[in-house]
Amino acid sequence: MAMLEIEDLHVAFPKGKKAEVEALRGVSLKLEKGERLGVVGESGAGKSMLAFSILNLIAEPGRVSQGSVAFHGENLLELSERDIRGIRGNRISMIFQDPMVTLNPVLTIGTQMVETLKAHRKISDAAARKLCIAKLKEVAIPSAESRLGAYPHELSGGLRQRVVIAIALLTDPELIIADEPTTALDVTIQAEIMALILKLCREKDVALILITHDLGIVAEVTERIMIMYAGLCVETGPTQQIIQAPHHPYSAGLLKALPQFAGRGTRLYQIPGSMPPITALPPGCAYHPRCERATELCKAQVPPLEHGHACFHPIDQTEAAS
Amino acid sequence: MHILAFLLRRSVQAVIVMFVISLIGFSIQDNLGDPLRELVGQSVSEEERDLMREEMGLNDPFFVQYFRFLGNAVQGDLGTSYFFKRPALDVIMDKFPATFELVLGAVFIFLSLSIPAGIYCAIHRDSWITRFIMSASIVGISVPVFLTAIGMVWLFGVELGWLPAFGRGDTVELPWGWETGLLTWEGLSHLILPSVTLSSIMLPLFIRLIRAEMMETMSTDYVRFAKAKGLSTSRVRYVHAFRNTLLPVVTVGGLMIGTLIAYTILTETVFQWPGMGFLFLEAVNRVDTPLIIAYIIVVGLIFVVVNTLVDFLYTLINPMVKLPGAKS
Numbered sequence: 138m139a140m141l142e143i144e145d146l147h148v149a150f151p152k153g154k155k156a157e158v159e160a161l162r163g164v165s166l167k168l169e170k171g172e173r174l175g176v177v178g179e180s181g182a183g184k185s186m187l188a189f190s191i192l193n194l195i196a197e198p199g200r201v202s203q204g205s206v207a208f209h210g211e212n213l214l215e216l217s218e219r220d221i222r223g224i225r226g227n228r229i230s231m232i233f234q235d236p237m238v239t240l241n242p243v244l245t246i247g248t249q250m251v252e253t254l255k256a257h258r259k260i261s262d263a264a265a266r267k268l269c270i271a272k273l274k275e276v277a278i279p280s281a282e283s284r285l286g287a288y289p290h291e292l293s294g295g296l297r298q299r300v301v302i303a304i305a306l307l308t309d310p311e312l313i314i315a316d317e318p319t320t321a322l323d324v325t326i327q328a329e330i331m332a333l334i335l336k337l338c339r340e341k342d343v344a345l346i347l348i349t350h351d352l353g354i355v356a357e358v359t360e361r362i363m364i365m366y367a368g369l370c371v372e373t374g375p376t377q378q379i380i381q382a383p384h385h386p387y388s389a390g391l392l393k394a395l396p397q398f399a400g401r402g403t404r405l406y407q408i409p410g411s412m413p414p415i416t417a418l419p420p421g422c423a424y425h426p427r428c429e430r431a432t433e434l435c436k437a438q439v440p441p442l443e444h445g446h447a448c449f450h451p452i453d454q455t456e457a458a459s
Numbered sequence: 460m461h462i463l464a465f466l467l468r469r470s471v472q473a474v475i476v477m478f479v480i481s482l483i484g485f486s487i488q489d490n491l492g493d494p495l496r497e498l499v500g501q502s503v504s505e506e507e508r509d510l511m512r513e514e515m516g517l518n519d520p521f522f523v524q525y526f527r528f529l530g531n532a533v534q535g536d537l538g539t540s541y542f543f544k545r546p547a548l549d550v551i552m553d554k555f556p557a558t559f560e561l562v563l564g565a566v567f568i569f570l571s572l573s574i575p576a577g578i579y580c581a582i583h584r585d586s587w588i589t590r591f592i593m594s595a596s597i598v599g600i601s602v603p604v605f606l607t608a609i610g611m612v613w614l615f616g617v618e619l620g621w622l623p624a625f626g627r628g629d630t631v632e633l634p635w636g637w638e639t640g641l642l643t644w645e646g647l648s649h650l651i652l653p654s655v656t657l658s659s660i661m662l663p664l665f666i667r668l669i670r671a672e673m674m675e676t677m678s679t680d681y682v683r684f685a686k687a688k689g690l691s692t693s694r695v696r697y698v699h700a701f702r703n704t705l706l707p708v709v710t711v712g713g714l715m716i717g718t719l720i721a722y723t724i725l726t727e728t729v730f731q732w733p734g735m736g737f738l739f740l741e742a743v744n745r746v747d748t749p750l751i752i753a754y755i756i757v758v759g760l761i762f763v764v765v766n767t768l769v770d771f772l773y774t775l776i777n778p779m780v781k782l783p784g785a786k787s
């Protein structure tokens with residue numbers, strides 16, 4: 138049994154009085170202990186929905202309308218509020234995108250760290266503070282002792298994200314879900330933060346779900362990839378395999394758009410068009426309006442996810458090579 | 460240290476504001492009727508009046524008179540009430556406890572109702588109680604205060620006869636001559652209708668404000684992160700979300716102080732509440748100029764002091780605002 142098994146997950150939002158639209162349309166994934174998975178896709182693909190539904194934290198009016206999230210065999214979506222709280226921030230932690238707004242502006246760093254520990258452990262204030270300082274040191278925050286009394290606005294963006302990472306690690310979780318942990322940061326420190334997350338996950342054998350637009354980061358950090366498009370997983374497999382030989386035209390398009398894969402002097406490639414909003418999905422394969430390989434079949438039927446890709450006309454790698 | 464710097468700066472500002480208020484007050488005195496007519500009868504001849512004017516300095520230039528007035532004022536001498544024949548400041552200060560307790564009652568009522576109601580309405584958005592409170596608050600905002608007041612008097616005072624609608628009832632004397640109505644049932648029962656009326660100016664507005672702010676903070680990333688940390692619902696709501704709604708609430712509260720003080724005049728008059736506002740309206744009717752000016756200056760001072768306190772409170776709850784002189 139895998140550590141985390143998501144099965145046919147649907148997330149729906151009300152549309153008008155009776156109807157609903159789906160932001161996730163049946164996503165499944167498996168994650169083993171200590172494994173690092175990258176979730177990639179354009180804005181609006183449903184990556185954050187996937188992340189939040191794991192901890193049953195979809196904001197109203199959205200809801201998980203179908204599917205299950207089994208963590209060590211236990212369906213998190215069926216747990217009582219009290220029981221799921223025992224998982225959140227304890228065995229599964231999250232890191233959010235923008236550290237400027239993730240930390241509460243009116244509470245000190247110390248308060249926000251200690252409360253997390255106290256929610257999950259019977260621990261004295263003094264012991265909690267000691268542990269917090271140790272974690273701040275682990276994420277390489279200079280003069281950690283004096284930071285407990287600081288407010289978030291007194292720290293730079295990079296330091297704040299380090300604090301968020303320290304909070305995520307406080308309780309020694311088995312899984313960290315990082316939703317675009319570096320996108321909001323200054324380019325010069327993005328790599329630093331990413332390297333820190335990778336190092337800590339490796340050292341502590343923590344599993345990671347890394348959500349990002351950036352295939353480049355995923356290639357460096359993760360062992361497996363899941364590519365999402367319009368609420369579905371369109372391709373999944375070992376990172377190196379997908380990067381070297383994508384089968385789905387969308388994966389291939391994303392790769393082609395990477396600067397490091399573009400030839401010298403050529404213009405950066407861009408997939409034509411944009412992802413449709415969930416309220417106006419085309420029938421059949423949602424990617425067909427943008428796909429060079431689309432046929433009548435693609436417009437009529439949704440391709441099933443088989444052999445790691447959901448496409449009627451996958452790129453055959455012998456063909457691609459020639 | 461930085462608190463002292465803050466207080467010092469605010470004191471300088473307060474002095475400037477009081478200076479302006481006193482100038483306005485004095486201009487009123489200068490333009491409002493002839494003090495001699497109030498002091499002496501019709502029988503005094505025109506020559507004698509001129510002589511008295513000269514003696515009292517009433518023929519001096521405006522600013523000479525103003526600085527004389529100011530000099531007296533800083534020594535606590537705001538002139539003598541024509542009607543009471545006593546120092547105007549003493550007359551006002553006798554009425555201060557009544558007004559203070561009225562405002563205290565109103566603030567207590569509106570805080571203890573608007574905070575729970577605002578939070579409730581933000582959390583249970585679609586419940587019928589929320590819908591009722593929200594509709595009632597719309598009505599509340601649009602009903603003028605004097606109608607609320609008269610309605611209260613009529614319903615609870617006259618028709619049902621549950622509560623006294625006039626005066627303060629018996630008071631108990633505390634040290635420094637403070638007459639309080641808060642220590643007896645009778646005093647408290649007299650306080651209910653006027654303070655409910657006075658609080659009705661702020662209540663609907665604050666319920667809506669707190670609800671709107673609370674709804675906004677509940678959907679912020681930091682509240683989501685607090686949930687993702689596994690904190691209890693009450694900690695997420697009250698420590699993470701509600702603390703952040705306090706900032707705008709205190710700001711608006713500070714802006715509303717002037718309104719609240721202004722409405723004490725109306726409320727005290729309707730309920731015959733023996734406070735400063737009621738006294739002021741009587742003074743206006745009697746053209747008791749020294750008393751009018753003393754009222755304006757005392758109320759101005761109260762306003763300045765309370766505003767400074769609110770600003771101070773704001774800096775206490777908002778870590779982003781540093782008191783001048785503080786180091787990060």
Ligand SMILES: Nc1ncnc2c1ncn2[C@@H]1O[C@H](COP(=O)(O)OP(=O)(O)OP(=O)(O)O)[C@@H](O)[C@H]1O
Pocket residue numbers: 150160178179180181182183184185186187197198199350414415
């Ligand atoms: N409250 C809502 N009501 C209706 N639709 C919503 C709501 N919130 C999100 N959605 C839709 O759900 C879809 C998935 O959103 P999600 O935030 O998961 O995208 P994402 O892949 O994380 O994108 P990004 O890279 O921009 O973070 C989007 O198309 C969005 O429009």
Ligand code: SF4
Pocket residue numbers: 385386387422423424425426428429430431432435440447448449450451
């Ligand atoms: S199913 Fe058809 S339209 Fe969709 S990606 Fe494959 S080839 Fe393109």
Ligand SMILES: [Mg+2]
Pocket residue numbers: 184185186316
């Ligand atoms: Mg997202």
